[in-house]
Each structure stands twice: as C-alpha cells, then as structure tokens.
Amino acid sequence: ISTATTLAGSNFDNCMMNASGVYCMDSDELLAVENSKAATFVTKSGTLQPRKGNPEPRYFETEFGSINSMGLPNNGVDYYLDFVSQDQINHPGKTYFLSITGFNLAEDLELLQKVTDSDFAGVVELNLSCPNVPGKPQTGYDFETVDAILKAVFDVYHKPLGVKLPPYFDIIHFDQMAEILNKYPLSYVNSINSIGNGLYINDDTETVVIKPKQGFGGIGGEYVKPTALANVHAFYQRLNKDIQIIGTGGIQTGKDIFEHILCGASMVQVGTALMVEGPVIFERLTAELEAIMAEKGYDNIEDFRGKLNYL
Numbered sequence: 001i002s003t004a005t006t007l008a009g010s011n012f013d014n015c016m017m018n019a020s021g022v023y024c025m026d027s028d029e030l031l032a033v034e035n036s037k038a039a040t041f042v043t044k045s046g047t048l049q050p051r052k053g054n055p056e057p058r059y060f061e062t063e064f065g066s067i068n069s070m071g072l073p074n075n076g077v078d079y080y081l082d083f084v085s086q087d088q089i090n091h092p093g094k095t096y097f098l099s100i101t102g103f104n105l106a107e108d109l110e111l112l113q114k115v116t117d118s119d120f121a122g123v124v125e126l127n128l129s130c131p132n133v134p135g136k137p138q139t140g141y142d143f144e145t146v147d148a149i150l151k152a153v154f155d156v157y158h159k160p161l162g163v164k165l166p167p168y169f170d171i172i173h174f175d176q177m178a179e180i181l182n183k184y185p186l187s188y189v190n191s192i193n194s195i196g197n198g199l200y201i202n203d204d205t206e207t208v209v210i211k212p213k214q215g216f217g218g219i220g221g222e223y224v225k226p227t228a229l230a231n232v233h234a235f236y237q238r239l240n241k242d243i244q245i246i247g248t249g250g251i252q253t254g255k256d257i258f259e260h261i262l263c264g265a266s267m268v269q270v271g272t273a274l275m276v277e278g279p280v281i282f283e284r285l286t287a288e289l290e291a292i293m294a295e296k297g298y299d300n301i302e303d304f305r306g307k308l309n310y311l
C-alpha cells in the first residue's frame with residue numbers, strides 16, 4: 001500500500017504536508033515538518049517585506065477548531081527563498097512549496113521575479129485568500145481581479161505554480177471561478193483557506209477571544225470540513241484534469257484524508273490539527289489512511305481518487 005502522489009510534476013512519497021501558516025514561520029518549524037512523516041512542506045506566505053502581523057492574542061483553539069487573525073506575520077520572502085534554496089541542496093531531488101502573497105498585482109509580480117532570480121526549484125503557491133489584513137479584501141472573492149492576476153502572472157512565470165483559494169458557498173461561484181482557472185496553466189488549486197471572519201465568544205467573560213478586528217477571524221478545523229470537501233469536489237468536477245487539487249480543511253484523521261482524496265484531492269494539507277498535535281501527527285495520519293486503504297483493498301490513492309459516488 002502506498003499513499004504516494006504526483007503533484008505539479010513532482011513525485012512525493014506520501015500525500016500529506018502542512019498547510020501554509022502552520023508550522024512554517026521559521027527554519028525551526030520548517031525543519032520540524034521536513035523531519036516528520038510529511039512528504040514536504042509549504043512556507044508561511046512570504047511578503048516583500050517582513051511583517052509583524054496583527055496584535056495578540058490573534059490565534060485561539062476551540063473544541064472544534066481554531067480562529068485566527070494573524071495578519072500575515074512572516075519573515076519576508078527573501079528569508080523563505082534563502083531557507084528553501086539551502087534546503088534543496090541538503091535534500092537534492094525533494095520538491096518544496098513556497099507560499100507568497102502581494103498586496104496588489106505589482107507586488108505579486110515583484111515576488112515572482114524574486115523567485116525567478118533565486119535558486120528556488122520548487123512549487124510556488126500564490127495565496128489569494130488571506131482574510132485577515134484589515135482594509136484589504138479577499139482577492140479570491142474578486143473574480144475579475146483573480147483573472148487579471150493570473151493573466152499577468154502566467155505572462156511572466158512559467159514554472160510550477162498553484163493558487164490558494166478561499167471557500168466558496170454558491171454553485172454559480174464554483175462555475176465562475178473554474179471558468180477563470182481553466183484558462184491558465186495552473187499546476188494546482190489549493191482549496192480551502194480558512195472560512196473568513198468567523199466569531200468565537202467566551203461566554204464567561206462575554207468577550208471575543210482574539211484582539212484584531214473585534215474578534216473576527218478565519219475559522220479552521222472540524223468546523224470547516226464539509227465546506228472543504230465541497231470545494232475540493234466542486235473544483236474536481238469543473239477543472240480540466242491537468243489542474244490538480246490540494247485538499248485543505250478539517251483534516252484530523254486518516255478518514256478525513258480519505259474523504260478529501262475521494263473528492264478529488266491529489267495532496268492534502270493539515271492546519272489546525274497540526275497546530276494542536278505537532279508534526280508527529282503525520283505518523284498517525286499515515287497509519288490511519290493506510291489502514292482504511294487496506295480494509296478497502298486499495299493499493300494507491302489513484303484507485304479511489306475522485307471516485308465519490310452520487311445517489
């Protein structure tokens with residue numbers, strides 16, 4: 001039994017990695033994922049300049065998941081480019097993911113130029129879905145802007161690149177986004193980012209639990225799995241088959257991974273549960289997924305990927 005996968009033209013010995021934002025802020029965290037059972041890692045979304053992010057507390061774990069309004073704290077794209085370029089030397093043949101996000105098209109292009117000028121040989125994940133920068137709308141909900149960004153990006157960048165999308169909640173939006181995405185040579189779509197601008201309340205103190213944005217923040221964890229599975233499957237149904245899907249959202253067990261793959265995912269990313277359990281989670285997830293595959297008689301993930309049945 002193998003949980004190996006191929007994504008963006010690279011082979012991975014299993015189909016699990018961290019979600020951007022979790023265990024990927026600095027070299028210590030990235031090395032912890034590197035040295036775990038995860039197949040690879042993705043960096044925290046790098047911006048042109050380092051950012052402190054929003055005031056704390058800005059992350060909170062609840063019984064069913066998490067709420068965050070980090071505000072894109074990161075060490076800057078140059079830090080992550082340097083780290084991954086060095087890590088590639090230490091692990092020849094491994095493919096890593098670099099997440100980037102600009103605050104406008106010019107910044108996105110400047111970030112990609114830096115990637116082009118570097119020794120980075122992995123996959124770029126363009127984050128179009130940060131919900132927590134006050135005053136900045138979610139790019140992923142502005143369809144014309146997504147179209148314009150992808151047109152400009154693929155005019156200049158010709159190496160493997162995927163996009164991280166917010167969750168959509170309307171069938172017509174799946175149709176409209178897929179129509180845009182299908183126009184471009186994307187390696188993959190990563191769906192979903194957190195469900196933006198949720199609110200969690202401490203009833204004893206009658207207070208919100210995070211400081212930024214009067215307590216409004218992106219929701220992750222068990223809360224979001226039904227939305228994540230729907231987004232993965234909706235894009236699987238609609239995207240041309242050379243645009244693969246990374247499934248992110250609500251993964252806590254091997255069963256959750258099985259469901260993401262059944263919906264069409266070729267790779268999965270773990271966020272909240274990784275934050276809770278640490279990189280050792282990938283050992284448990286691997287064992288659980290392999291046990292499910294063994295029970296069902298599947299040798300590899302292609303035996304069941306995308307094969308969700310309808311009634």
Ligand SMILES: O=C(O)c1[nH]c(=O)[nH]c(=O)c1Cl
Binds near residue numbers: 021069131133194
């Ligand atoms: O506040 C954040 O840093 C953040 N938080 C999220 O839940 N998703 C994102 O893409 C980002 Cl960039």
